[in-house]
Amino acid sequence: MLTGPDLGLRALGQIPSVGRPTPPFGFAIRFIMVPSDCLCGPPEKTFPRGWNRRFEVVMRDLARRALSSILLDMKNAARLSLKAFSEKLETQLSSLSADQRRNVIRHMSRDITPEERSSFLGQLSPVEAESLRPESIAKAESLLRDATAFKNRLAKAMKDADQRDHIHTSWRDDDESNEAYSDFGPELEQLFDRTRTVFELARFDVTRSTYEQLFEALSLQDDYGFGVHRPEGLDVREERGRYLRSVIEATPEKQRAKSLLETAHKLRRELWDASDISPIEAIEITPRELAGKERLFDEMLSLLGKDTEQESDRWLREITRLRHGAPGLEQLARSDGERRPHAWVDWLESVAAEGDSKKLVSASKDALAGIPDGLSLRATAADHLSNAALALKDHETVMLGRWEAFRADPCPRRLLDLWALAGMPAERQRWMERAGKYSEQGGEPELPGPFVGGTGRKGDTPFLETGEGFNDAASNATTLCARLLIGDWEGALDKAKSEPPLGWSSGDNIQALVIPVLLSWFAGWPGAELGPNLAELMNQTMLRADEWEEKEPRTSARLRAALAEAIRLWRAPNDISKPSETVAKICLKRVNAIVEAQTS
Numbered sequence: 001m002l003t004g005p006d007l008g009l010r011a012l013g014q015i016p017s018v019g020r021p022t023p024p025f026g027f028a029i030r031f032i033m034v035p036s037d038c039l040c041g042p043p044e045k046t047f048p049r050g051w052n053r054r055f056e057v058v059m060r061d062l063a064r065r066a067l068s069s070i071l072l073d074m075k076n077a078a079r080l081s082l083k084a085f086s087e088k089l090e091t092q093l094s095s096l097s098a099d100q101r102r103n104v105i106r107h108m109s110r111d112i113t114p115e116e117r118s119s120f121l122g123q124l125s126p127v128e129a130e131s132l133r134p135e136s137i138a139k140a141e142s143l144l145r146d147a148t149a150f151k152n153r154l155a156k157a158m159k160d161a162d163q164r165d166h167i168h169t170s171w172r173d174d175d176e177s178n179e180a181y182s183d184f185g186p187e188l189e190q191l192f193d194r195t196r197t198v199f200e201l202a203r204f205d206v207t208r209s210t211y212e213q214l215f216e217a218l219s220l221q222d223d224y225g226f227g228v229h230r231p232e233g234l235d236v237r238e239e240r241g242r243y244l245r246s247v248i249e250a251t252p253e254k255q256r257a258k259s260l261l262e263t264a265h266k267l268r269r270e271l272w273d274a275s276d277i278s279p280i281e282a283i284e285i286t287p288r289e290l291a292g293k294e295r296l297f298d299e300m301l302s303l304l305g306k307d308t309e310q311e312s313d314r315w316l317r318e319i320t321r322l323r324h325g326a327p328g329l330e331q332l333a334r335s336d337g338e339r340r341p342h343a344w345v346d347w348l349e350s351v352a353a354e355g356d357s358k359k360l361v362s363a364s365k366d367a368l369a370g371i372p373d374g375l376s377l378r379a380t381a382a383d384h385l386s387n388a389a390l391a392l393k394d395h396e397t398v399m400l401g402r403w404e405a406f407r408a409d410p411c412p413r414r415l416l417d418l419w420a421l422a423g424m425p426a427e428r429q430r431w432m433e434r435a436g437k438y439s440e441q442g443g444e445p446e447l448p449g450p451f452v453g454g455t456g457r458k459g460d461t462p463f464l465e466t467g468e469g470f471n472d473a474a475s476n477a478t479t480l481c482a483r484l485l486i487g488d489w490e491g492a493l494d495k496a497k498s499e500p501p502l503g504w505s506s507g508d509n510i511q512a513l514v515i516p517v518l519l520s521w522f523a524g525w526p527g528a529e530l531g532p533n534l535a536e537l538m539n540q541t542m543l544r545a546d547e548w549e550e551k552e553p554r555t556s557a558r559l560r561a562a563l564a565e566a567i568r569l570w571r572a573p574n575d576i577s578k579p580s581e582t583v584a585k586i587c588l589k590r591v592n593a594i595v596e597a598q599t600s
Helices: 025-032 051-077 082-094 098-109 113-125 132-158 163-172 183-198 204-219 236-250 253-270 292-304 309-334 343-352 357-370 378-391 395-408 412-422 425-441 474-486 489-497 511-522 532-544 557-566 577-599
Strands: none
Touching: 025 395, 051 082, 051 292, 082 292, 082 474, 132 183, 132 204, 132 292, 183 204, 204 309, 236 253, 236 425, 253 292, 253 309, 292 309, 343 357, 343 378, 357 378, 378 395, 395 412, 395 577, 412 425, 412 474, 425 474, 474 489, 474 511, 474 557, 489 577, 511 532, 511 557, 532 557
């Protein structure tokens, strides 16, 4: 086993025995870290005149939308629906005595600022029934007219060249205070506030038509793809729920299900932040009971069962859960699970919530037998299997679940799950060899699912979520992770030699994994501390294994720890200079390719 100074690249005179790179090798390492994608010339040399500005504006808008969507998902994860909030509030208030309610109000008043005290006291005054106010009735009558006029003025502004140029120039100048069509924001927020008030008056015929105009206004875009900026105080998700509920309440009973689904489809198509829309929002937006709810659900299930749009599957499962509970989900999975594999997952989540590990093991095996083979979603069912088996201390079934999870989703994280639970070095070696062989040659599952062939008919295509698909092999990078963990560093290096010098930014690049790990080993890691340049290269290499929104411990930390453990058992070559020279040549070849790309 190689340790400390003996692993330095002293034969090449490039890394001293203490493991700290010196020029020119330190420069090479810093250069190696530059993704080749970043080496293109300035965009002005690549695209026609005028295109760059439009591209920059659109891409910046897309980036902001993506960030807004992430923040919205975080906000929605902890949100409580208005119906649930109202029910909990009434329950809590009814459990308090009059004196306790006074104490609660006094306690809340302590956080009121001097400027807010008058407003706070005003909120404690008796509330007059909104429907009895003449001004409220007058506002309801003019609401639809005002919303329609607003939408038309916004559409006209988006066709105004001067207005568009001002917005796009401000964005290009990084003026963060300038949002697209922000001067329309206050009026938009006020219209939504007024519509909300009319909704509480149960004037659903008015609110349905008004919400239609307002959401059409939100969907408007100019030639650059800009829409009106959403005011900070506007909760679009709740307003969506009120719109959908208005559609239900204002539509004749026989047409409610069809109108609700058509409206939800339209919102999902036209709004960039409505991909998660659900008809359930209409049920949870108000504590008001929905008359004829069971009939509505049954009609929706009938329509959704015939709908081939991808989002309809999620809606079908949500309605099934509300109408029939876990037994309904199980029946849906067993009757149509090949085409609707998420029904299996939803049912497993219901079984898992019961806390019966034996039942969950049996249900998970049924799900794996029902979810099409090769589908990435099988990994979720396999996770349920291994977690339940872990609670039962059934090691064989735990490893069976981890293996099926890796087959369905062959990535470093799944590979490390096998490594961590295998236990003894000999068993780890066996599982890593099996994973490497499967990655290169494929193999049959131990819990096979049905084979889904392509008929070309849309109705036969499985309903999948974004990012899901079929896997038949692991990536090159995952395969090489398995090779390194079993100590086959020579085979990994041999594979890396045949790759082109550029392309390290690709997630499937072998050199980007193998070379930094071998450089670190030659420099004495994990027994010795790495120099700053090599340490940074190693850190960046490990971070490539992390997945989006991954929980702790992150894959990068797990992979680093696993490699550190595995490397201590690696067999060192008799002559370290040969593999060291091979690694150095690969690095210098990359440096030369980067320089040529920049100067050409």
